[in-house]
Amino acid sequence: MFHPQIIGEALAGLSPQARAANESWARPIIATRNLLVHHYFRIDLEIIYEIAKNRLDDLETQVRAALRALPEE
Known part of the structure; x- marks a missing residue:
């Protein structure tokens, strides 16, 4: 299921x-989330x-690569 x-x-x-x-791929997703949550009449x-x-x-693919790049805690 897709949950933007x-x-x-x-x-x-x-x-x-x-x-x-x-930044190159995360910013558009964050912007889409903000649109869906705050400006749903413009969807x-x-x-x-x-x-x-x-x-x-x-x-x-991008999320998996980003997760691999995170430092282990």
Whole structure:
């Protein structure tokens, strides 16, 4: 299941350093989350559908790479 609100919230909660390292792909997801949560009357369902249908594999790859790059605690 695709939950852009949760993904965007998680990315927004990253440290500034981790977010900066993933800025190119994280910023649009955070912006999409903010749109869905705060400006839902401006949502273009075709765009959300396109993201869910065509871009989740790329997102998964980027998230997995970002997780591998995080320091272990």
